[in-house]
Amino acid sequence: MLWYFFVAYPTNQFSKIGQYNEEVLEYNDKFKAQWENPSEDTLKGMGESVFLVQCAPCHGVDAEGIAGKAQDLTHRMSKEQVLAVIKNGSQGLGYPMGAMPPMMASGADAEAIATYVAGGLKGEAPASFAVCSSCHGPDGKGMGGMAPNLVEYDDVLISKVLEHGKKSSIGEMPSFKDRLNETQAKALIVFLNSIKAGE
Numbered sequence: 001m002l003w004y005f006f007v008a009y010p011t012n013q014f015s016k017i018g019q020y021n022e023e024v025l026e027y028n029d030k031f032k033a034q035w036e037n038p039s040e041d042t043l044k045g046m047g048e049s050v051f052l053v054q055c056a057p058c059h060g061v062d063a064e065g066i067a068g069k070a071q072d073l074t075h076r077m078s079k080e081q082v083l084a085v086i087k088n089g090s091q092g093l094g095y096p097m098g099a100m101p102p103m104m105a106s107g108a109d110a111e112a113i114a115t116y117v118a119g120g121l122k123g124e125a126p127a128s129f130a131v132c133s134s135c136h137g138p139d140g141k142g143m144g145g146m147a148p149n150l151v152e153y154d155d156v157l158i159s160k161v162l163e164h165g166k167k168s169s170i171g172e173m174p175s176f177k178d179r180l181n182e183t184q185a186k187a188l189i190v191f192l193n194s195i196k197a198g199e
C-alpha cells in the first residue's frame with residue numbers, strides 16, 4: 001500500500017490513486033465479511049492470540065495459572081479454594097442471585113462439600129450439599145446462569161469474570177470490560193472452552 005504514496009502519488013498517476021481507493025474499499029468489505037460471521041476456528045485462533053497477550057502474563061501460556069499466581073483455567077477450583085468461598089462467601093460477579101453469603105457450611109460438612117465440588121461433582125453428593133444446590137442447582141451447573149456453574153467454566157462465568165474482574169483467596173483479576181471488544185471476548189470464550197475440553 002505504501003508504494004502508492006511513495007511512487008505513484010508524487011509522479012501524479014491519479015488513476016493509481018483511484019485504484020488504490022477501490023482496493024481499500026474491497027479490502028474493508030472483505031475484512032468486514034470475515035469478522036461479521038467468524039467461524040469457530042477463526043474465533044478460537046483469535047481467542048488464543050488475545051489470551052497470549054492479555055491473559056498469559058498471569059494465567060500462563062498453557063492457562064495453568066503459573067503455579068498459583070492466577071486461576072488454573074484447565075481445571076475448576078481446588079478444594080482449598082472451595083473451602084475459602086464457603087467460609088468467606090463470594091461477591092462482585094453480577095449474577096442474578098447476587099452475592100453468596102459467608103459460612104453456608106462449616107466443619108465436616110464444609111470438608112465433604114468442598115471435596116465433592118473440587119472433584120467435579122462426581123458420584124453421590126454429600127447430604128449437606130443440599131444447602132448449595134438451592135442456588136447452584138442439584139447438578140451444580142448454576143441453574144441456567146442464576147449462580148455460577150461449579151462444574152465447568154461456562155460462557156456465563158467467563159463473561160462475568162471478564163466484565164467485573166474477580167477477587168478471591170488466590171489473588172485479584174482486573175476487569176477487562178474496556179480492554180476487549182465484543183468479538184475478542186467471544187473469541188476468548190471459544191478458546192477457553194477448547195482448552196477445557198482438552199482439544
Ligand code: HEC
Pocket residue numbers: 051054055056057058059069070071073076077153157158161166167168169170171172173174176188
Ligand atoms: C493481573 C493478572 C491477571 C490477568 C491479566 C488475567 N487474570 Fe484471570 N484471574 C487472575 C486471578 C488472580 C484469578 C483468580 C481470582 C479468582 O478466581 O477469584 C483469575 C480468575 C480468572 C477466571 C475465573 C476463575 C474462577 O474460578 O472463577 C477466569 C475465567 C479468568 N481469570 C480468565 C482470564 C482471561 C480470559 C484473561 C485475559 C483477558 C485474564 N483472566 C487475565 C489474574 C489475572
Ligand code: HEC
Pocket residue numbers: 077081082085086090091092093094095097098099100101104105113114117129131132133134135136146147148150157
Ligand atoms: C443463596 C444462594 C447461594 C447458596 C446457598 C450458595 N451459593 Fe455459592 N454462589 C452463589 C452466587 C450468586 C455466587 C456468585 C457470587 C459472586 O461472586 O458474585 C456463588 C459463588 C460460588 C463459588 C465461586 C464460583 C467461582 O468461580 O468464583 C463457589 C465455589 C460456590 N459458590 C460454592 C458454593 C457451595 C459449595 C455452597 C454450599 C455450601 C454454595 N455455594 C451455596 C450463590 C449461592
